[in-house]
Amino acid sequence: MIELWNWRTEGRVAASEIRLALADALDVPVLPLGGVDPVRVPSGALLVDVWHRPGDFPTSVDCYGVPAGLPEVSAVAAFARRLGRACLLADDTLDAGRHLLVAADGTIRPVHHDVRDTEDGEILSEQRLCTLLSPRCRGWSPCQRSRWVPDSVIPALAAA
Template sequence: MIELWNWRTEGRVAASEIRLALADALDVPVLPLGGVDLARVPSGALLVDVWHRSGDFPTSVDCYGVPAELPEVGAVAAFARRLGRACLLPDDTLDAGRHLLVAADGTIRPVHHEVRDTEDGEILSEQRLCTVLSPRCRGWSPCQRSRWVPDSVIPALAAA
C-alpha cells in the first residue's frame, strides 16, 4: 500500500532544499511532483510537492508514493534534523488545529494552533502546547484519546 504524507516546515524553505533534506534523511531518490515522466520514476522514489502560504509553518510538503512500511514519525524526525527546522505533521485526533511538533533536534510533542481557512488553504497561528493545564485538553477531549496524550514528549533518539 502506498501512503501520502503532508507536513509543514518552520519558515519558508525552497523546494530544492526540501528535496535534498528528504533524500538525505530517507536515503531514497526524491523528485518534484510536477513535470516528471511517471514511466521514468526510479523504483522507491518519492514524488514531492512543495508550496508556500502565510502564517506559522508556511512551507507545505506533500510526499507521494511513500511505502507503507516506512514509519512517518521517524521519517519526519530525521527530516527535521537534516533540515535544521521544526516541522508539523497531523496527529491522530482528526482535530484540524492539533498537530505533532517535531523540533529541529527530532523531539516530538503535541501542539495546538488556531486554524483559519483562506483561498490559499489553511493558515496556522498562535501555537500552544497540548497540556493537561489547558481546559481544552483535559477530560473527554480528543487529546485524551490520542496516542499522543497531552504533555507527552518523545525524545529525539526514540523518534528516529
C-alpha cells in the first residue's frame, strides 16, 4: 500500500516551488502526479499533486510514495523550513478542525480551525491555538488523548 501525506501551506504557492522545496528538503526526486508514465518513474521518487482552494492555508499538497522510515512530522518540518512558510497537517484526533501547525522554522504545535465544506473542498478559517485556556480543549476532549496535547510546542530541532 502506498502511504499518502496531505499537507496545506500558508499562502498560494506554485506547484513548481512546492516540488523544488520537497526535493531539497527530503533529498528525493519529486514529480508531478498527473501525466507521469508509471514505467518511467525513478525508484524512490515522490509523486506530488498540488492544488489551490479558498480560505486559510489555500495550497494543498498530496504526496504519494513517501520515503520509507521517514516520520511525516520530520518531513513536513524540513519542508516548511525549506519553503519558508507555515504548513498544516492532520493530527491524530480525527477532529477535522484540529491540525498541527508547522511554523516556517519547523516548530510544531496543535491548532484549531473552523472548517466549512464547499464545492471547492474544505475551507479553513479562524485559526486558534489548542490550549487548556479553551474549554473545548480541556477534560475529556479529543485534544487530551492526542500525542500533541494542548499547549504542546515541539521545537524545530526536536522535529528535525
